[in-house]
Amino acid sequence: MSSCEGCSDGSCSINQQGNPQDEQFQMRQRLDKRMCGVKNKIVVMSGKGGVGKSTTAVNLALALVKQGKKVGLLDIDIHGPSIPKMLGLEGQHPNADEAGIYPLEAFGLKLMSIGFLLASTSEATIMRGPMKHGAIQQLLADVVWGDLDYLLLDCPPGTGDEPLSAVQLLGAGSAAVVVTTPQDVALTDVEKSISFCRELKLPVVGLVENMSGFICPHCGERSDIFKSGGAKVLAEKTSISLLAQVPFEPLVVIGGDAGKPHILEYPESATSVTLQQVASAVIAASDKE
Template sequence: MSECAAKPPHNPEEERRKINDRMAQVKHKICVLSGKGGVGKSTVAVNLAVALAEAGRRVGLLDVDIHGPSVPTMLGIGPVLLTGTNESIQPVCVGSLNVMSVGFLCEDADNPFIWRGPMKMGVIRQFLGDVEWGELDYLIVDCPPGTGDEPLSICQLIEEPSGAVIVTTPQQVAAVDVRKSLRFCEKLSMPVLGIVENMSGFTCPKCGEVLDIFLSGGGESMAADFGVPFLGKLPIDPAVGRACDSGRPFIQSHAASETARLLNDIIEPLLKLGQHCTEDKVESGRVKELSGKNEL
């Protein structure tokens, strides 16, 4: 069993106040979700966060995939010693990106986190309330697959979430599970900012042609069925896998590639989020709550 442990829970009211105070400094909170594992959700989350930072935005990346935290590997972050005080934790800085991951909690990357629900929830509350995120334009949250404890807690604890980016692959076997994430967002009254269809075709490393090795269009069809935006398709690109393994974000290391261009196209609607705040949504100098909060 992992020797890492969360600290005892705070008074619930004090805990909620701290989370609200931290999240009030973040303009846009975006959860990256998928009802299916293995669709490249973390790869999309990392590259979206880096792309937003490259566009000059202040960005935080929170990895709460407790049983499979891959963000440290994808960003080339080795063992780190987290710093802070009894009341706060400093995020790890990667360039201009502020990062926190459950993967930072243990020195030995081979140790599993054999935690029950209360321990998981305690860590999530710590990451939201105790980490010194500061003033951010975006907080990208890489959630674990599914619609269980961790995604539910994140979506309920975040103050005024901007919405979710849903990641799928084209095959029906993935779409069946990913559709559950869309229903999940409906039940929580959380806006869906759009769907990304990952692994849509294969980019030949020799000629650059994109070949459909899976059926294409599953994500686009799903977006039409649910009436939500379709953000775009990303092909299987061998360079993406090499970039993830080497700890160099693909969108930086292969900025001139077609896949990087597609990633930048995907972030365009996210960059425009603030432009949708009209005067009738403003009250006392802050945006009114756009989504309800169901307690399940």
């Protein structure tokens, strides 16, 4: 029995009679049917670029897989998709048939990115707001996600078209993980992301402080090159949980460029252990709902 059968939710388009000629209604029905099979949707976002949001999204998704969960990862960064390279899938393209577009798979993850739909890695994606909304809607509605425990969305920085479209389209069972770095210039913008979530009534699982101390690969000594403790102050100010302070390790960068996620290559590292703690916190928050 599918997750839609027996559902009496009158607000769901699947339980409504619409005009067969209404393309938007038909798209909404496809979207709702796809999302029926996804228990939890996690938007990974940040008001600031360069904080390691995509790295967090990839390794958090894999941490959830390592804890036995069925996970999908959708890259909705229309102009700068990173997921194909970070998972070693650059240049690959998805298959499709009348059922929809089939996500690529790697390391136990189901994956989709607009980067998989481009002719080359150097091709620019030129879109305005309404076109971005339509593209994200199509990636959610037309991709054959199947049954998932978690679908993570890797957003571009800021509080603009892409995260707004994601929140509006995902519906029930959605929440956010907000990523920052410790310095004030990042925290000021990241606080806007928290405000964005509250304005849209999107629950925030918590805050991840990335690049929280540099661990020297030679001597193991920690240095706070981006300051420290800023996310703790922001968490207290906004009354949300600080999920973790993830250290900065050069091997994380090397693995991302090589398509070898750090959490799989170095599962015992400080970064990997900390990200497993974030995954556990995400699961605990989901179980409370």
